[in-house]
Amino acid sequence: MRIAKEDVPIRINVPGAIARQQTDFGDVTGYGKIGAEYFSLGEGTDITELLKGLEGDLCQCPHWGYVLSGKLTITFSDGNVDIVYGNDLFYWPPGHTVKADQETEMVLFSPQHEHSLVIDHILEKVQG
Numbered sequence: 001m002r003i004a005k006e007d008v009p010i011r012i013n014v015p016g017a018i019a020r021q022q023t024d025f026g027d028v029t030g031y032g033k034i035g036a037e038y039f040s041l042g043e044g045t046d047i048t049e050l051l052k053g054l055e056g057d058l059c060q061c062p063h064w065g066y067v068l069s070g071k072l073t074i075t076f077s078d079g080n081v082d083i084v085y086g087n088d089l090f091y092w093p094p095g096h097t098v099k100a101d102q103e104t105e106m107v108l109f110s111p112q113h114e115h116s117l118v119i120d121h122i123l124e125k126v127q128g
Contacts, residue, residue, distance in 0.1 A: 005020070026064055034109050038105075039104075041098075045099070047098050047122065058077055058094075059097060063091070064109045068086060071100070077096070
């Protein structure tokens, strides 16, 4: 799920302040501590091969985040594809992979235990 800033409903609009809120933007039930992450991905970066060996050969960690700049294609386990762009908020449920269509900067918020397992797996593949 992604949503452009302009599509996030305005809840407060007063001189000097606008507050937008998208409700029901994912579910953190059952997860412990959340990690905050900043990612920079070069154009063409595709993590699909690096996820081989994980359940379903996909990232099984949910992520909430914001794309500062760039463009990403996310492919989900059910075959659906989502494209996120600079200034988009997003939620990716477990069961996905990511490809950078352009140089991309983004901020992620992820359950730290689950995402640390994925990062460790990727590091093993890269260093292996």
